[in-house]
Each structure stands twice: as C-alpha cells, then as structure tokens.
Amino acid sequence: MNKRDVIVIGAGAAGLFCAAQAGQRGRNVEVLDHAKKVGRKILMSGGGRCNFTNMYTGPENFLSANPHYCKSALNQYTQWDFIGLVNDYNIAYHEKTLGQLFCDDSASQIVDLLLNECRKANATVTTRCEILQIEKHEEGFYLNTSLGEYQCESLVIATGGLSMPKLGATPFGYKVAEQFGLNVLPTRAGLVPFTLPPELKEPLAAISGISQPVRTACNNTDFLEDLLITHRGLSGPAVLQISSYWEGGEVSIDLSPQEDIHERLNTAKENQPNITLKTFLGTCFAKRLAETLIDVMAMPNVPLKQLNQKQLTDIARQLHHWQVKPSGTEGYRTAEVTLGGVNTDGLSSKTMEAKQVPGLFFIGEVVDVTGWLGGYNFQWAWSSGWVAGQHA
Ligand code: FDA
Numbered sequence: 001m002n003k004r005d006v007i008v009i010g011a012g013a014a015g016l017f018c019a020a021q022a023g024q025r026g027r028n029v030e031v032l033d034h035a036k037k038v039g040r041k042i043l044m045s046g047g048g049r050c051n052f053t054n055m056y057t058g059p060e061n062f063l064s065a066n067p068h069y070c071k072s073a074l075n076q077y078t079q080w081d082f083i084g085l086v087n088d089y090n091i092a093y094h095e096k097t098l099g100q101l102f103c104d105d106s107a108s109q110i111v112d113l114l115l116n117e118c119r120k121a122n123a124t125v126t127t128r129c130e131i132l133q134i135e136k137h138e139e140g141f142y143l144n145t146s147l148g149e150y151q152c153e154s155l156v157i158a159t160g161g162l163s164m165p166k167l168g169a170t171p172f173g174y175k176v177a178e179q180f181g182l183n184v185l186p187t188r189a190g191l192v193p194f195t196l197p198p199e200l201k202e203p204l205a206a207i208s209g210i211s212q213p214v215r216t217a218c219n220n221t222d223f224l225e226d227l228l229i230t231h232r233g234l235s236g237p238a239v240l241q242i243s244s245y246w247e248g249g250e251v252s253i254d255l256s257p258q259e260d261i262h263e264r265l266n267t268a269k270e271n272q273p274n275i276t277l278k279t280f281l282g283t284c285f286a287k288r289l290a291e292t293l294i295d296v297m298a299m300p301n302v303p304l305k306q307l308n309q310k311q312l313t314d315i316a317r318q319l320h321h322w323q324v325k326p327s328g329t330e331g332y333r334t335a336e337v338t339l340g341g342v343n344t345d346g347l348s349s350k351t352m353e354a355k356q357v358p359g360l361f362f363i364g365e366v367v368d369v370t371g372w373l374g375g376y377n378f379q380w381a382w383s384s385g386w387v388a389g390q391h392a
Contacts, residue, residue, distance in 0.1 A: 004030045006392045007143060007152040009172070011038035011125050013381035014364025015158030016114035021389020022154075023121025031118070032129040032145065035168040039111040041160070044167065045378070050107030052086065053079040053382070054375035055099035061376045063244055064369045065185055069344035070380065073352070077386035079379050089113050100374045134176060140359060154359045154392035158385065161338025161365040162187055169332070173366035174341065180357045183343040185368050189335035190244035193235035194251070194326035203296050205231045207288045215257040216242040218249065224257055229289075232330065240373050243329055244339060253322040255293070256284060262316035265304070269312070273305035277315070280304060284319075293319070337377055341368045352388040361388040 006022045008015045011033035023029045037043075042050055054061070057079045059071045083101065086093060091113065092104035103109050118125055130146035134155070143150040159173040174184045196204065208231040215224045216238040228236030242251055261284065268280050278301050281290035294301050297318045300311065307315070329335070342362045346355055352367075354360040363384040371377040 002150045004028050004152045006154045008156040008158055010158035012160050013042055013378055014385040017382050018156055018363055018385035018389040019123040020117035020121045021386050022392045023123035029123035031125045033127050034130050040167045042111050043107050045107055046102050048107055049102040050110045051100045051102050051375040052110050053082050053101050053379045057379045061372045062369050066344045069349045070369045072349040073383040073387045077383045082382045156361040156388055156392050158364045159366055162332045163335040163338050177342045182346040185340040185343050187338050187340040189329050189332050190339040190370050191240040191336035191373050192243045192329040193233055195233040195328045197327045203292050204229050207292050210286050210289050214238050215254040217252045219245045221245045237373055250323045250325045255319045261319050265312045269304040274303050276303055277301050337370050339370045341366050344368055351391040352384055361392050363388045
C-alpha cells in the first residue's frame with residue numbers, strides 16, 4: 001500500500017500546479033495520470049506557444065451556472081501571480097492581442113516550469129497509471145490502480161473535460177463526482193468551430209482560408225474578432241468565442257463592424273454610379289469573399305445606380321446582420337474546452353473541496369467553470385489548482 005497525504009489524479013495544468021502547491025506546504029504528494037506524457041494540452045496550446053494567461057482576466061470572462069463561483073479562486077491566485085512565476089523562470093513572453101500572453105519560444109517551457117515546481121516540492125508524478133477504483137473509508141481514500149494500491153487523506157480530481165479525446169481526455173472526473181453524490185451538469189463542446197448546412201458549406205468551402213474581422217452575436221453576447229472560413233464551416237476566434245454561448249438557433253454576424261456599409265454604398269452610388277455591387281463589395285472585402293456573399297445572400301449584382309434606397313438598406317442590413325444557422329459544431333474532436341461539468345453548488349469556492357465529502361477536491365476544467373478563448377482557461381487551472389493546493 002502506497003500511503004500519501006495527497007493524491008492528485010490528472011497531470012495537466014491544474015493537477016501539476018496543485019501538486020506543487022500542496023507539496024510546498026510539506027504535504028507528501030503524488031500525481032497519477034493514465035497518459036504516457038504529462039501536460040499534453042499545454043504542449044498543444046496556443047499553436048505550441050501556450051497562451052498561459054490573460055492580463056485582463058476577470059470573472060466576466062467565464063461561463064458557469066454560478067457566475068460568482070470563480071471569483072474567490074481568481075482573487076486568491078491572480079494572473080499577476082502566475083506572470084510573476086513565469087518571470088521567475090525567465091520565460092520570455094509577449095502579448096499577442098487583447099491581453100493574451102504567449103511564450104516567445106515554446107509551450108514546453110510552461111510544462112518544464114510545472115514539473116520543476118513539483119520537483120522542488122517533492123511531489124512525484126507518475127504516468128501510465130489507470131485508476132480502477134476509488135473508495136472512501138474513515139482514514140481517507142483508497143485507490144486501486146494498475147500500479148498497485150494507494151491510500152491518501154486528500155484526493156484531488158484534475159482530469160479535465162472531454163475535449164480532444166486523442167490527447168487523453170476521459171469522463172473520469174464526472175464519474176468520480178457522481179460516485180460521491182455530486183451533481184454533474186450536462187456537458188457540451190465549447191470554443192469549437194461551427195459546421196454548416198450544405199447550401200452554405202459548399203460555396204464557402206470554395207473560399208476557405210479567407211479571414212475577416214467581424215462581430216459575432218447570440219444569446220445577448222457578442223465578440224469582435226476574426227472569422228475564418230474553412231472547408232468544413234466557420235472558425236476563427238470570433239466563432240470559437242460565440243460557440244460557447246450557442247445553444248442552437250441563429251448566430252448574427254456583422255461582416256463590417258467598423259464601417260457603415262449603408263453610408264459607403266450611398267457615397268459610392270453618388271461618386272461611381274456605374275460600378276457593380278460586386279466591384280463595390282470588392283473594396284470592402286476580399287474579392288472572392290465579395291463574390292461569394294453576393295451569391296449566398298442572393299444580392300442583385302447590378303450597377304449601383306440601378307439600386308433604390310430600399311435595396312441599399314437591405315444589402316447593408318444583410319451584411320451587418322448575416323443570420324447564419326449552423327448545423328452543429330465540430331464537437332469534442334476539435335473543441336478547446338468542455339462546458340458544464342461538476343456543479344459548483346456542491347463545492348466550496350474558497351477551497352474547491354466537496355461540501356459533503358471532506359478531503360475530496362475538484363479543480364480545472366472538470367468543474368463547471370469555462371473561460372473564453374485567450375488564456376482564461378489556463379488561468380482557471382492555475383487559480384483553482386493553487387487554492388486546492390492550500391487545503392488538500
Ligand atoms: P487537462 O486536460 O490539462 O489535464 C487533464 C489530465 O488528466 C490529462 O493529463 C489527462 O491525461 C488526465 N486524465 C484524464 N482522464 C484520466 C483518467 N481516467 N485517469 C488518469 N488521468 C486522466 N487554454 C488556454 O488558456 N490557453 C490556450 O492557449 C489554450 N489552448 C488550447 C489548445 C487546445 C488544442 C486545447 C484542446 C485546449 C486549449 N486550451 C487553452 C484549454 C486548456 O488546455 C484547458 O482548459 C486546460 O488544459 C485544462 O486544464 P486541466 O488541468 O483541468 O485539464
């Protein structure tokens with residue numbers, strides 16, 4: 001029987017960070033993971049450069065059935081605390097856009113930081129370990145694993161969500177929650193590209209690769225970022241962001257959020273009455289996008305002088321309020337995160353411990369707290385991991 005004070009299941013962002021914190025308090029800690037390699041999502045993140053936090057992180061950047069839950073952890077361990085740690089390791093980084101901080105060199109520097117913090121705190125990390133069974137007794141938790149039996153006082157579940165099963169994602173954490181009587185909210189893919197019905201997918205696929213700054217909106221939320229047309233549908237930050245708020249139905253896309261198309265159309269009609277709508281739209285968008293929009297929106301491609309005020313208003317409205325009804329999303333295969341998960345009602349926001357099960361903690365993405373695109377999800381992993389690390 002391997003006896004530990006704390007066992008953390010899941011050697012991802014939240015689990016490794018939590019283990020280092022608990023170890024620094026003098027707790028005897030072991031992290032167990034079924035994968036061959038630790039921190040695989042970190043290594044893949046940010047195109048290999050890991051968008052490790054966001055300078056403007058606040059509770060408003062997270063989705064949860066209880067939007068207040070994340071506040072305590074985010075206050076206890078802030079983005080500035082993590083940035084301080086990154087500075088201590090002399091990891092060079094830059095702000096890409098909107099407060100998003102990326103490593104200059106490689107995401108592996110963040111994994112190395114986490115492993116080094118674990119090493120300093122004498123927290124051991126064991127891979128290729130399947131957890132077969134968990135039981136709670138008076139003395140603590142008993143784990144039956146493919147590497148033998150373990151006993152611990154505190155058990156931290158940091159097994160993440162369901163996105164990217166190829167990287168080792170499993171529903172393990174939700175099952176443990178249910179085993180101990182915690183409620184698990186329905187899960188769905190977030191930060192994920194939209195798929196489209198054939199009548200839209202086919203014409204757009206022909207211009208895949210084109211990107212356009214837009215404003216996407218649904219469910220009273222909107223994002224001003226880039227849209228990317230792909231051969232499967234719509235992607236890019238504007239789409240990934242709004243996908244987390246999409247519950248079926250239409251998404252409104254403003255294809256020209258910075259410039260009033262109606263005004264431009266009127267000016268162009270006055271100054272260049274003989275140019276066609278296609279030529280005009282070619283001055284607002286990439287030419288191939290302009291052509292495709294005319295087709296998919298069934299606009300009259302005639303000289304501007306032939307368009308009356310109502311037609312000009314309609315054209316502007318279609319471009320500022322393009323109503324797209326996705327047929328679905330690409331799902332967990334490509335989603336960056338999982339929405340829903342362990343209901344925060346059953347957890348203490350101050351410690352991440354299960355209210356009814358002393359010694360059992362849930363941190364990171366397995367919990368029903370999901371960040372926007374832009375480094376917020378890692379910050380949640382650091383903040384929730386740090387907090388649990390002070391109490392486990
Ligand atoms: P995480 O998924 O990191 O770790 C869970 C660990 O548990 C894994 O090591 C897994 O092997 C292990 N595990 C699972 N089931 C198990 C079982 N049954 N037994 C034992 N171990 C088990 N976020 C961000 O802020 N900035 C970014 O740049 C990106 N980029 C990004 C790119 C891609 C491609 C993806 C898929 C995701 C992102 N994200 C992101 C999101 C971010 O990666 C994610 O929110 C965090 O990794 C969540 O951290 P956790 O530690 O909770 O889970």
